[in-house]
Amino acid sequence: MGKEIDPSKDGGIEVINLKEALEERYLAYALSTIMHRALPDARDGLKPVHRRVLHAMRLLRLDPVNAPKKCARIVGDVMGQYHPHGDQAIYDALVRLAQDFAQRYPLVDGQGNFGNIDGDSAAAMRYTEAKLTPIAQLILEGLDEDAVDFRETYDQANEEPVVLPAAFPNLLANGSQGIAVGMATSIPPHNASELCDAALYLIKHPETSPEQLMTFIPGPDFPTGGIITDNAKTIAETYTTGRGSFRVRARWEKEETGRGMWHVIVTEIPYLVSKSRLIEKIAELLQERKLPLLADIRDESTEDIRIVLEPRSRTVDPVLLMESLFRLTELENRVSMNMNVLSQGRVPKVLNLAEALRExxxxxxxxxxxxxxxxxxxxxxxxxxxxxxxxxxxxxxxxxxxxxxxxxxxxxxxxxxxxxxxxxxxxxxxxxxxxxxxxxxxxxxxxxxxxxxxxxxxxxxxSEDKQWTTVAWQIREARKLFGAETAVGKRRTTFADAPDTSDIDFNEVMIEREPITVIVSEKGWIRALKGHVADLSNVQFKGDDNLKLSFHTETTAKILVMADNGRFFTLEASKLPGGRGFGDPIRLMVEMDESADFVTAFPYKAGSKLLLARSDGRGFVAPADDIVANTRKGKQVINLDDPAKAMLCCEVQGDHVAVIGENRKLLLFPITEMAEMARGKGIRIQRYKDGGISDIKTFTLSEGLTWKDTSDRTWTVAQDELLPWLAHRAESGRLPPKGFPKSNKFQ
Structure with a gap:
């Protein structure tokens, strides 16, 4: 071992603990992001970049009565004197202040292409011009009269305001969006006239709760309009906590086109939703056949939004059509509220409605x-x-x-x-x-x-009273610019309850209703042929596989599948593979145990009842509604004891049960003697000395018992002739009538 060298003595190297250094630097970055980039000040509702843009425009004398100047000049001044960041970031902030679909009350009057609601970006800053709006003047009013503190700019060559005087309730009126480090803010825009009315009431009644202020402010007021479908209780909870969301729907109307036909016209879409992206999404769903009630969509918008939706037929319910679109597209959107702001410009804090107005x-x-x-x-x-x-x-x-x-x-x-x-x-x-x-x-x-x-x-x-009286007078004077009677101040977003659709099965509505024929092979492969196919002789199967069963149904149906381990699985008919190939194994579509085998499949009928039987002759009646499974794992319905297996399932259609055992003994008894349950081992259906059950069915005694022989001929035994076989459940029965198939099967 050589002599240990201390690098700090001769190399000038400072030893720093990595953990402490990382914590210190990341904290500095986090604070910088929170304080100077992402969160707005609760007093003027502005982030530093927006504040600097407005201040620079004021110094350039870009008042509403003066001519505008190139945005490149504005961005250059902001970047050179106040905001040492990229010019594109500054221009994007300037553009947003001018967009009437993003800002409820634009602070910048832009001339040229400043983007649109389709999501198109603004023209380059060298092509566009801008000046301040009268509302921006209100926010800047009094800046030369020592109304706020100033601080040095980043290069100590100039001064900038810490906050603007804000004679306009900008925080809530225009809202704000931002993501900081470990926190975010999302404030929807509100109606400024309503905010002023609430503020005037708050001056006289300082202890007013957020819920009481909803008398004046029922909810957000978005620049793109729309309809809020949340109830007053939900909105009150959001305003009381400062956190929540608002469900906003597009505004639409039914337009008659003659001869009984009609279109749906969408005139307003939810806030912050791109119209072009919305239409593309609907068009994609149309191509994927996920909107069976809709035939076509067209965009006929000019300055105003006009999206035309054509129904599949005149019999379609327009409310049902729109409800299906609301569920799958951004025609209904949730606008979040997280009123996380810089209280007094220093402390990040989530405020409620009353606290925000009080600030x-x-x-x-x-x-x-x-x-x-x-x-x-x-x-x-x-x-x-x-x-x-x-x-x-x-x-x-x-x-x-x-x-x-x-x-x-x-x-x-x-x-x-x-x-x-x-x-x-x-x-x-x-x-x-x-x-x-x-x-x-x-x-x-x-x-x-x-x-x-x-x-x-x-x-x-x-006199504090005189001060508040003067503040109230100033608010009333400012309100004249954006009162409810003015074009800019009129409320655009309204409130309505969403239609009650609890009784509508949207899974069925969203699928185009078409007849199909479901085919299941001996090895458990399933597929669906279009239409109700009667002749299946030309249907081919894979290898040595053969047809096991087939039935007619529709694409909107659910298919119940029974396995011999007593589990039932549910398949959507609309998701079955088509008839061009061999189909797919049922085992891959559900989570079936490797030791289990497929027994039967049939279409689900709401409200029907099923007679279930085990191989050892035990069984019960189960409501079909209780058998439907909502997961791939299925639902255990028949409980088993080794070596018994789940064997038979048939729909209850009659008042009597006919059961035949492997010992070729036939027994008839009333269906009322069977137990009804959602799950279990069941009760004894027929008694056997050897073997077990062979087949079971239900029938109406007055119509007689029928079966098909090996030649596919139908045999019927009348009620009077069935008396020798009529007995009670759990008895042995006797040999069947002449002509009963040797296969011991009713079909």
């Missing part, structure tokens, strides 16, 4: 106080100047003489008239033409007016 109102009061103090300082400065001007007006000749003859007129004026430096400077800056008697009267009127305003501001600053 905005408290901020508006702070802005009012700061602007009032700024105005008061300006008034004091002006009154000081006016006081000096009015003093010198008493002896203008002396003033003029001092200015003309003295080397230091400022000092002389201050000495002679006992003026301050500010007053002396104001006198020296006064134009000669202003030295008139008329000007003196104007100054006195201005002095009186400013003194009155000063008194009002001083009273405002010492």
């Amino acid at each position: 905005w109102l408290d901020h508006r009061r702070d802005v009012l106080v700061r602007r009032s103090r700024f105005r008061l300082a300006a008034i004091d400065k002006r009154l000081e100047i006016l006081g000096g001007l009015l003093i010198v007006y008493l002896d203008l000749d002396k003033v003029i003489k001092i200015i003309r003859e003295e080397d230091e007129p400022r000092q002389e004026l201050m000495k002679v008239f006992k003026l301050s430096e500010i007053q002396a400077n104001a006198i020296l800056d006064t134009r000669l033409r202003s030295l008139r008697r008329l000007e003196e009267m104007e100054l006195k009127r201005e002095q009186e007016k400013l003194t009155e305003e000063k008194n009002e501001i001083e009273q405002l600053l010492v």
